[in-house]
Amino acid sequence: MQEPKQERSVRTREQILRAAAELLEEHGYRGTAMRAVAQRAGVTLGAVYFHFPDKEALARAVMNAQPDTVMPYLESAGLQRLVDITLVWSWRLQTDLLLRAGVQLAVEQGAFGVRDATSFRDWEKILQACLEEAAAAGELRDGIVPSEVAEFIVGTCTGTQLHSQLLSGRADLTDRVVRMWRLLLPGLAPDAVVSTIDLDPRRAKSET
Numbered sequence: 456m457q458e459p460k461q462e463r464s465v466r467t468r469e470q471i472l473r474a475a476a477e478l479l480e481e482h483g484y485r486g487t488a489m490r491a492v493a494q495r496a497g498v499t500l501g502a503v504y505f506h507f508p509d510k511e512a513l514a515r516a517v518m519n520a521q522p523d524t525v526m527p528y529l530e531s532a533g534l535q536r537l538v539d540i541t542l543v544w545s546w547r548l549q550t551d552l553l554l555r556a557g558v559q560l561a562v563e564q565g566a567f568g569v570r571d572a573t574s575f576r577d578w579e580k581i582l583q584a585c586l587e588e589a590a591a592a593g594e595l596r597d598g599i600v601p602s603e604v605a606e607f608i609v610g611t612c613t614g615t616q617l618h619s620q621l622l623s624g625r626a627d628l629t630d631r632v633v634r635m636w637r638l639l640l641p642g643l644a645p646d647a648v649v650s651t652i653d654l655d656p657r658r659a660k661s662e663t
Contacts, residue, residue, distance in 0.1 A: 476556035537585035546659035
C-alpha cells in the first residue's frame with residue numbers, strides 16, 4: 456500500500472531534522488551545508504529546500520523541536536510533572552541527538568547571527584503550566600508567581616547543562632538537576648508536599 460502523501464512528508468521532514476542535528480553537532484552551524492544534510496538524510500536537495508527554505512530556517516527548526524523530544528514521555532501532574540520534565544530533559548540530553556543539537560544551537564545562536572528565543576519561551580510556557588496546575592492543587596507556597604519561577608528554572612537548567620557539559624560531558628547532568636530541586640523545592644512548596652515529590656534519577660529513564 457502506498458504511503459499517504461502527508462505521512463511521507465512528515466517522515467521526510469523528521470529525517471531531515473535528524474540528519475541536520477547529526478551534522479550540526481559534528482561540524483557546527485557554519486560547517487554544515489544543505490547538500491550534506493540532504494545526503495545524510497537520504498533525500499534530494501529539493502526535498503530539503505521544500506521543507507526548509509534556507510539553513511537558518513533549518514537551524515531554527517532544530518532548536519524549536521526541543522520540547523517535542525521530551526513531552527510525549529511524561530504522564531505525571533503538577534509539581535511532580537515539573538520535576539519530571541527536567542529529569543527527562545537531563546537524561547535525553549545525553550541520548551537524543553536532536554535535543555542535544557537544539558540545545559547547543561539555542562545557546563550558541565548569537566555566534567552565527569540568529570537570535571531566536573522561541574525555544575526558551577516554549578519551555579517557560581510548559582513549565583508555567585505545570586506550576587499553575589500545582590498552584591490550583593494547593594501544592595505551592597503563598598506568593599509564588601508561576602511565570603517568574605518558570606523563567607528562573609529555564610535559566611538555571613541552561614546554566615546547569617553548560618556547566619555539566621564542560622565538566623563531565625553531561626554525564627552528571629541528571630544528578631545536578633536532582634541537587635537543584637533539593638535546593639529549590641523547599642522554597643516553592645510546603646514541607647508536606649515536598650516530601651511527596653519523587654527525585655529518584657531513575658524516573659528520567661523510566662519516563663522514556
